[in-house]
Each structure stands twice: as structure tokens, then as C-alpha cells.
Amino acid sequence: MGYANSEAVEKRDCPVVGRRLYDAPVCRVRHTVRIRPALGQAHANRDKAAANMELARLTFNRYQGLLTAGAISRQTYDQEKSAYDQAVAAYNQTTQAVSQAESGLLQTDVDKANETALLRRKEQAEAALRQIEVNLDETIIRAPFDGIITEKYVEEGSMISTGTPLVAVQDPTDNWVDIKVPETELSGYHLHDKVTLTGRDDKTKVTGEITDISRKADFATQRATSERGKDTDIITFNVKIQINDTRIRPGMRFRITGSEPA
Helix, strand or coil: CEECCHHHHHCCECCCCCCCCCCCCCCCCCCCCCHHHHHHHHHHHHHHHHHHHHHHHHHHHHHHHHHHCCCCCHHHHHHHHHHHHHHHHHHHHHHHHHHHHHCCCCCCCCCHHHHHHHHHHHHHHHHHHHHHHHHHHCCECCCCCCCEEEEECCCCCCEECCCCCCEEEECCCCEEEEEEEECCCHHHCCCCCEEEEEECCCCCEEEEEEEEECCCCCCCCEEEECCCCCEEEECEEEEEEEECCCCCCCCCCEEEEEEECC
16 A cells, blocks of 8 residues: 555556565574685675665665655554664674674584574575565556556545556557447348448548447337337347547447448
8 A cells, every 4th residue: 555646647657565574594503614604605694684775775765755745654654664674683683693704703503404494584585585576566557558548546645555546548449339229220230340430520430340249138218109109119239349540539429321241
């Protein structure tokens, strides 16, 4: 959950508040190890913790700006600060381990179970790092295709969460028109027929292809008088016409003015 800012919405991205995980594995060894390999591992752990701390610092600085601008809550800010503090603590812990290795104090004992635990923690740390990379990638919301934004559902400062729609994007090459055809005229329409439609201005003419004829009737929309003088309902069926024309816009109305059998 997070807040939308104006730049994020306009550029198709939005803030995603994700908890950062940092872990620096610590264990005791029960068998003798050489100081040089242990020192190399200690340096590797410290370098990784430093990278995690730098990522946490950059994220925390960004959230400081969002808090000042009133774009996030104090609780969200405190969560990110806690994650940064944990990263700093992990870095300090690995720095201390490097100091111990350099002073030749790494002659200790550890059993195989703790070695397995160390590998498990390493895997967890790597998984946490991969999740951070995924979270960073998900802070950018990209359009699934080239198109036109027809609706904007959020404004600056709006609270958003996973699944919240941001905008509606229309593909100008994938348009269709739904025509309500009375049952008395339905036999004249067939799948894949080519039809010509004219707009309400009598100037806009487009051509399309019938791609679907509904088998389910709509509610009665017309009234007719039978030969005996009694009113009767005439039901309609929906005929979908695919039109790949960039002039078509949502809400426009057309009528069929010509057809050509498939």
C-alpha cells in the first residue's frame, strides 16, 4: 500500500511500499579454520552488508522527502526507517567480524549443523536481495501496449494498494461497434460479413467485419402491431463488428448502411 504522486501517475508508475529484508549470517565454528579464508569470507559479508545498507539509505532518503511532502503516512516512514536501522546494524556487525579476522582471533569451533545453518541463511539473504530487486522493478507501472489513456482513476495523494486501477488504456487498433439487431432482421447478418457503418454526422464512414452474433436475446426494446392489431414485443440480438480504424472513439454511435456477404 502507498500513495500516488503526480509524476508517478503521469509516467505510468506509482510508489510501492515494500519492507526491505537484511540479514548478516553469524555463527560459531567448532573446528579450526584458517585465518586467511575466514578473512576473505568476512570481507565478502561486509561488502554485501554495505550494498544492502546503501540501498536502504537511498530508499529511506526518498521516503523522507515523501513524508515532508505529505505523500506518505508516519507509520510507513517509520517502517522504512526501521529497515534502514537494521541494515546499518548488520553492516556494523560484519565490520566487527572483519576486525576480529584481521587480528587473528578467528580460531573457534563449530559443528556441521551450524555450517548448514550458515548456508541456509546465505540462501535466505540472496532470496531477500532478489525480492528487493523485484520490488524495485515493480515501482514502475508500464503500459501493456501502445494506446491512448481514456480514463484516469487516481489523483495526486490518493491512497492506492495492490489491484487498484490507475488508468484505462485504449488500443486504437482494436475497436468494435455493438449493433442491436431486431429478431425480424437478424437473418440478414452472418459471421465474417463485411459491413459499412456511418456515424451520426453522416460523414464518418468506416468498414468492419462481423465477428460475433449473440445467441442470447436482450430485453425487449421495440414494440410492433400484429395483423390482428395487438402489440407484440420484438427482441434484439447483439452483433459485434470489429473495426480497426483510429477514428473510432468510445461512446460514438453508428448505423449500418451497407453490407457484403463473406
